[in-house]
Amino acid sequence: MDTLGNNSDLGLSKIISNLMIREKVQIVNEAGLHARPAASLVKIASKYESDFFIHMHGYRVNGKSILGVMTLAAEKGVELELEVDGPDEEEAFKAITELIEDGFGEE
Amino acid sequence: MQTDVENSASGEFILNGVAASSGIAIGKGYIYRKPKPVINEDPIDPSSINKHLELFDDARRVIEVELLRLKRKEVEDVSLQVIDAQIEMVNDPELEQQVKHHIKEQNHSVDYAIKQVFDSYLQMLSQSNNKITQERMIDLEDVRDRLIQVANNYSMELDIEPGSIVIAENISPREVIQFSDYNISALVTDHGGQTSHASILARSMGIPSVVGTKRTCQLVESSSQIIVDGNEGKVIIDPDELQLEKYRSKIKDQQVEEEKLRRIISEPSVTEDGTSFELRANIEFVEELPNVQKYGANGIGLLRTESIYIRKEHFEDQEKQIDFYSEVLDKTNPAPVTIRLFDAGGDKFFSMNSDENNPFLGWRGIRMLLDERDLLREQLRAVLTVAGRYPGRVKILVPMVSVIEEVLEVKEEIFSIQGQLMQQGIPVDESIQIGIMVEVPSVAVQAEAFAKQVDFFSIGTNDLTQYTLAVDRGNELISELYQEVHPAIMELIHDCVVAAEKEDIGIAVCGEIASYPKAALCLVGMGITDLSMSPVSIPKVKKLLKTHSREEMEELARKILSSSTTAEVSNILTNL
Numbered sequence: 001m002d003t004l005g006n007n008s009d010l011g012l013s014k015i016i017s018n019l020m021i022r023e024k025v026q027i028v029n030e031a032g033l034h035a036r037p038a039a040s041l042v043k044i045a046s047k048y049e050s051d052f053f054i055h056m057h058g059y060r061v062n063g064k065s066i067l068g069v070m071t072l073a074a075e076k077g078v079e080l081e082l083e084v085d086g087p088d089e090e091e092a093f094k095a096i097t098e099l100i101e102d103g104f105g106e107e
Numbered sequence: 108m109q110t111d112v113e114n115s116a117s118g119e120f121i122l123n124g125v126a127a128s129s130g131i132a133i134g135k136g137y138i139y140r141k142p143k144p145v146i147n148e149d150p151i152d153p154s155s156i157n158k159h160l161e162l163f164d165d166a167r168r169v170i171e172v173e174l175l176r177l178k179r180k181e182v183e184d185v186s187l188q189v190i191d192a193q194i195e196m197v198n199d200p201e202l203e204q205q206v207k208h209h210i211k212e213q214n215h216s217v218d219y220a221i222k223q224v225f226d227s228y229l230q231m232l233s234q235s236n237n238k239i240t241q242e243r244m245i246d247l248e249d250v251r252d253r254l255i256q257v258a259n260n261y262s263m264e265l266d267i268e269p270g271s272i273v274i275a276e277n278i279s280p281r282e283v284i285q286f287s288d289y290n291i292s293a294l295v296t297d298h299g300g301q302t303s304h305a306s307i308l309a310r311s312m313g314i315p316s317v318v319g320t321k322r323t324c325q326l327v328e329s330s331s332q333i334i335v336d337g338n339e340g341k342v343i344i345d346p347d348e349l350q351l352e353k354y355r356s357k358i359k360d361q362q363v364e365e366e367k368l369r370r371i372i373s374e375p376s377v378t379e380d381g382t383s384f385e386l387r388a389n390i391e392f393v394e395e396l397p398n399v400q401k402y403g404a405n406g407i408g409l410l411r412t413e414s415i416y417i418r419k420e421h422f423e424d425q426e427k428q429i430d431f432y433s434e435v436l437d438k439t440n441p442a443p444v445t446i447r448l449f450d451a452g453g454d455k456f457f458s459m460n461s462d463e464n465n466p467f468l469g470w471r472g473i474r475m476l477l478d479e480r481d482l483l484r485e486q487l488r489a490v491l492t493v494a495g496r497y498p499g500r501v502k503i504l505v506p507m508v509s510v511i512e513e514v515l516e517v518k519e520e521i522f523s524i525q526g527q528l529m530q531q532g533i534p535v536d537e538s539i540q541i542g543i544m545v546e547v548p549s550v551a552v553q554a555e556a557f558a559k560q561v562d563f564f565s566i567g568t569n570d571l572t573q574y575t576l577a578v579d580r581g582n583e584l585i586s587e588l589y590q591e592v593h594p595a596i597m598e599l600i601h602d603c604v605v606a607a608e609k610e611d612i613g614i615a616v617c618g619e620i621a622s623y624p625k626a627a628l629c630l631v632g633m634g635i636t637d638l639s640m641s642p643v644s645i646p647k648v649k650k651l652l653k654t655h656s657r658e659e660m661e662e663l664a665r666k667i668l669s670s671s672t673t674a675e676v677s678n679i680l681t682n683l
Contacts, residue, residue, distance in 0.1 A: 035246055039192035042199075065201035066192065067228045067247070073235035 020085035021093045026077065029103030033074035035066075037104035042066045044095050050086025052096065063096070119346045122320045124295070126340035127306035129643075130315030131358050132293035133351065136333045136344075137271040138324060139278070139286075144255035146222050150214040159210045159217040166217075166257040167197050170250070189246065196250045218255045225251035267291060272333045274323050283308040287394060293335035295323050295342050311395050311641045317342050368646035372403035376649060380656040384636040386645045387442075389617055393431065396438045398642040403649075406442025408639020409504070409565070409617040410435060412449050412486070428489035436497045443500050445565065445615075445639075446490050447544070448517075449482065450506035451475055467573070472507020472544075477516055487524050495534040502540040504565055509547040514560045517541070542613065546570035551599035554606035561612060564603050565639075568618025572596055590673045591620040592680065597629070597667055604634045615639060624651035625680045629667050632660030 027033055033041070045052045045063045052063035054072065056079075061068035063082070074080060080100070084093045099105075151159060174194050196202070202224060209220035225247060232244050267273065267289040275282075277298040283305050286294065294309050294316040301318070309316040315337030327333065327344050334343040334354050343350060377383045387408030388399045399407065410432075436444055450472050476483040487503075494501035505517050518541060525535045542563035543550065548571065550557055558564070568591050573579060575595055578588045590596075600616070607614040615637035620626045622644035628651060630638060640648065666679050
C-alpha cells in the first residue's frame with residue numbers, strides 16, 4: 001500500500017513537472033526589473049494563454065501582474081525561477097527568457 | 108510688449124491666454140480643484156456591491172483611455188514607456204481580482220478597496236532599498252489616486268452656482284460636460300490649448316472659454332468678479348467700473364449680434380441667388396443635441412461614436428449603443444444623421460498586443476475595425492437596427508479608408524448583417540447610404556474609383572491636411588505648415604467634387620475648414636453644398652453664405668484653385 005501510494009505520488013509529480021516549465025534565469029540589465037522592464041515583461045507574458053509565475057527569494061508572484069512583478073524589486077544579478085504552465089508554454093517561455101536575457105533591450 | 112499678466116492701478120489683473128471658445132461673460136469665479144481622494148472607510152450596504160464593482164471597472168476604462176490619449180501626444184520614448192507601465196497597472200489582473208475581492212467579501216467601498224490594495228503593494232515596495240523604487244512608488248500612487256478620483260467623481264455633486272465662471276488648472280472632457288449641467292457662464296483653464304478635447308467641447312456647447320492662462324488659479328480667489336473674453340483670449344480679474352461698463356456694452360452688442368444670428372437661423376439656407384445649401388452639426392455627445400436645434404443645424408453631418416467607449420456605457424453593449432443612436436435620431440427628427448463608425452486612434456484600445464511607432468500611420472479607423480470584426484459587427488448591428496426604425500435618415504460613414512478593398516469588405520459586412528436582421532424579422536433600411544471619409548490622400552487621388560463604390564464622400568480636412576502636407580498639427584515646430592486652405596488641399600477637394608459629380612454621389616465636408624466662413628464660401632463655390640461643423644459655427648457661416656451669390660463663390664474658388672502658395676490663398680481670403 002505504502003509503495004503503491006509513493007508510486008502514485010511520484011507519478012503525479014512527474015505528470016505535473018511534465019505539464020509545466022520551471023527554469024531559472026538571471027536579470028542582466030543594469031537597472032534591474034523596475035517599472036518599464038516590468039511592463040514589457042507583463043505585456044509579453046499576457047500575449048500567451050499559459051499561466052506565468054515568478055519565484056524569487058521564496059516569493060511567488062503572477063508574472064502577468066505588473067504590480068506583483070514590481071514588488072519583487074529584482075536587481076541585476078538576481079536569479080528568478082520562471083514557472084510557465086499552459087497550452088503555449090514552450091513559446092511563452094522562449095519569448096519571456098529572451099526578453100530577460102536580452103536585458104529588456106536596455107543598456 | 109504683451110506679458111502674461113497685466114496689472115492696472117485700480118487693482119484689476121488681466122491674464123492673457125488662448126481664445127478657445129468665443130463669447131464674453133461676466134460672473135463670479137468658482138475655483139475648481141480636482142477633488143483630493145476622499146476615502147470612505149465605512150462598510151457599504153450589500154445592495155450597492157454591484158454598483159461599486161461597476162464604478163471600479165468604469166474608472167479603469169476611463170483612465171486607460173486618458174492614458175492612451177496622453178500617449179498619443181508624447182514623443183519621448185521614455186515617457187511613452189512610463190505611460191505604458193501605467194496602462195499595465197490599470198489593467199493588472201491581480202489588482203482587479205483583489206479590489207473586487209475587497210468590495211465583494213469585505214464590503215469595502217470602491218475607493219477604500221483601491222486604497223487598501225495599492226497600499227499593500229506600496230508597503231512592499233517601500234521595504235526595498237533600491238533607488239529606483241522611489242520612481243516606482245510615485246507611478247503607483249499616481250494611478251491609485253486617479254482611480255479613486257474617477258471612481259468617486261461619478262457620484263460627486265459640486266457646489267457651483269448658475270452663471271459661475273469655472274477656473275481650473277486643467278479639465279477633462281468629462282468635466283466640461285459635468286460643469287455644463289450647472290449652467291456655468293464661462294471656463295478658464297491654466298493649461299490646455301485650442302485643440303484640446305475640453306476646448307472642442309466648450310466650443311460646441313457654446314461656453315465662452317480662455318485656456319492656457321498659466322496662473323489664473325494662483326491669482327484669483329473664489330467669488331472674485333471676473334470677465335472672460337473668449338474672443339480675445341483675455342481674463343480680467345476684479346475689473347474696475349470702467350472695464351465693466353465696456354464689457355457690459357460688449358455683451359449687449361453680442362446679444363444684438365446673437366439676435367441677428369438667431370433670425371438668420373430661422374431663415375432658409377440659400378445663397379443670394381437662390382442656390383440652397385445644407386449646414387449640419389458635428390457632435391459626439393447627447394449633451395450637444397440642444398445646440399443642434401438652437402443653431403438650426405439640418406441634422407448631424409458627423410456623429411462621432413468613440414465616446415460610447417470612453418463614457419460609462421460599454422461599447423460592447425449593443426442595447427446602450429442603440430439607445431444612444433435613437434436619442435440622437437429622436438432629437439433631430441426629421442433630418443438625416445451620419446454615423447461614423449468607431450474611429451479609434453492608432454493605439455491599443457482593445458488589444459494589448461500592438462505597439463506602434465507611428466500611430467497616425469497605423470492601426471486606426473477601418474483598419475482596426477476590420478481586424479476587430481466582433482466590434483465592427485456589434486456596431487453595425489446597432490446602427491442598422493436603428494436605421495431600420497428611422498428609414499431614410501441614417502447614413503453610415505467609414506473612417507480612415509485608404510484602399511478600395513476596405514470599402515468592399517465593409518459593404519459585404521453591412522449587407523450580410525442586414526440579411527441576418529431581416530431573417531430575424533427586424534426591419535432594415537435597404538437603401539441605407541454608405542459613405543467614406545476622405546482623409547487619406549490616396550482616396551482623393553483615386554476619387555473616381557472610390558466614387559463608383561460608395562454613396563457619398565465626407566471630406567475630413569483635418570487629417571487630409573496632416574497627411575497631404577506631412578504635418579503633425581500638434582507639433583509646434585512646424586505648426587505654421589499646417590494650413591487647411593493650402594492650394595494642394597483645395598486641389599484634392601476639387602478632384603473629389605469632379606469624381607462625385609461624374610458618378611452622381613453625394614459630397615460633404617466635415618472638417619474644421621467648413622466652419623471658417625470664407626473657406627465655406629470657397630467650398631460652396633467648388634460645388635460642395637453640404638457642410639458639417641460644430642453647431643455654434645453655423646450662424647456665422649450661414650450669414651456669409653446668404654450674402655453672396657453662387658457666381659461670386661465660384662469665382663473665388665477659381666482664384667483659390669489657381670494659386671500656388673498659402674500666402675496667395677490667405678491674400679485672396681483676407682481681401683474678400
